[in-house]
Structures are given as structure tokens and as C-alpha cells.
Amino acid sequence: MAPTRAEAIAFVEAHTTLARPPLVPEVELYTATEVTPLWQVTQGWLDDTGLEPPYWAFAWAGGQALARFILDHPETVRGKSVLDFACGGGVVGIAAHHAGAARVVAVDTDPLAVVAASLNARANGATLATERRDLLGDAAIEQEVVLAGDVFFDARMARRVEPWLRALATRGVTVRVGDPGRAYVPGDFVPLARFEVPVPPDLEGSAWRSAVVLRPPEEAPAGARSATIGR
Numbered sequence: 001m002a003p004t005r006a007e008a009i010a011f012v013e014a015h016t017t018l019a020r021p022p023l024v025p026e027v028e029l030y031t032a033t034e035v036t037p038l039w040q041v042t043q044g045w046l047d048d049t050g051l052e053p054p055y056w057a058f059a060w061a062g063g064q065a066l067a068r069f070i071l072d073h074p075e076t077v078r079g080k081s082v083l084d085f086a087c088g089g090g091v092v093g094i095a096a097h098h099a100g101a102a103r104v105v106a107v108d109t110d111p112l113a114v115v116a117a118s119l120n121a122r123a124n125g126a127t128l129a130t131e132r133r134d135l136l137g138d139a140a141i142e143q144e145v146v147l148a149g150d151v152f153f154d155a156r157m158a159r160r161v162e163p164w165l166r167a168l169a170t171r172g173v174t175v176r177v178g179d180p181g182r183a184y185v186p187g188d189f190v191p192l193a194r195f196e197v198p199v200p201p202d203l204e205g206s207a208w209r210s211a212v213v214l215r216p217p218e219e220a221p222a223g224a225r226s227a228t229i230g231r
């Protein structure tokens, strides 16, 4: 059975500490300091509740790169409505808030991620609306900007997320992806920036990841965008 919100909050707070991700020190996140113990401690509880492993307990290299990019290029989101898709702990959405987004919605399918993202938002004085939702395939989203940190992590997810992001870009939505060199990232997405990100070796198998911020090639030039975004 899914945990109550109070149980989820207690779980996040019990197994993480506030820490600053190396590439985005402006932000503090409830973070697991060691990977393996959290995976082991949570295994039984996660099995009982049917939840995913605690992806929300780390700022993934793709998410950190995208958050860094947004803070360095606030014009990407300033004054706009923004979706942090597959938000995990919400590092990207919090960065968008800090960069001046008009409104940020953070969505994830994992109920614990949604709770972690709202706790993280509160810790950073950021306003984030959080929703547990699977938006893949929904072309009628209302946001002007979609940010997606580390979403090409497996073949099944990539098969769903790639056409969705391309379709949004075709409709005039600004799409930015942060990717740490996953095998399933589309080869024709256009790189905009690259960052070297320190990562936990027991999570990623190395101490650094080279992460790229990309956009779909379908994105129309700024002047050519439709005035009916999301329709």
C-alpha cells in the first residue's frame, strides 16, 4: 500500500540530510549521503509499498547540469510557466524558480519523489507545485518550457519520452534535457552546454560524469513559435 504523506515525509527526513549538489551549490537538497545503505534500508519498505528505488534522494548528473544551465541562462525560464518533468528531488524546478520562472510545476510518478521535491522546495524558499502524474503522451500540457533531467535512463522510458519531447518542441514548447551520457539519449538532439559533474561512485560507477544540456532538433526558431502553445 502506498505510504501516507506523513509517512513519506518522515521517511525522507529520516534517511537523508540537507546537502548542496556540487554543480549547483545555490540549492540545498534532502540527499542520501551514501547510496548503498539507503538502498538496503529501504528495500523492505519499498517492496511492501510497491515504490521505486529512491531516485529522488540524489541530484543526478543530468539534473545538476540542467539546473546549472538554467541558473546560468535565466532567460530560458524568466517570466514563463515551467514543467520540471520527472523531477526526482526537484533540483531543476528549484533552479527554475530561482531563475525567475513565473510558475513551476514538478511532476514525477513516484509519490516519494513528489514529497521530496516539495520538502526541498520549502528548504530553498522556492514555490513549486508538485503533482504525482505520468504526463507522457499528453500533448496538451500548458507550460511554455519543459525541463527534463536524466530521463533517458532506460530503453522503456526513452521509447516513451523521446517522441513526447519532440512533439512538444514541434508545438513551440521550449524543451531542455540534461543527460549524463545515457545510452538511450537521441543522437540528433542538439547540445547546448557540457558540464563535468562530480557524482557518487557507488551510484554511477565513476567519480565524475560528463553531462550535456540538449534540445530537440524540432524546436522552431524563437520568432517562428506558435502563439497557441499546448493546443
Ligand SMILES: C[S@@+](CC[C@H](N)C(=O)[O-])C[C@H]1O[C@@H](n2cnc3c(N)ncnc32)[C@H](O)[C@@H]1O
Pocket: 052, 055, 056, 058, 059, 060, 061, 062, 063, 064, 085, 086, 087, 088, 089, 090, 091, 092, 107, 108, 109, 110, 113, 133, 134, 135, 136, 148, 149, 150, 151, 153, 157
Ligand atoms: C534518474 S531520476 C532523475 C530525477 C531528477 N530529474 C534529477 O535529475 O535529479 C529519474 C526520475 O524519473 C521518474 N520517472 C520515471 N518514469 C516517469 C514518468 N513516466 N513520468 C514522470 N516521472 C517519471 C522517476 O521516478 C525518477 O524520479
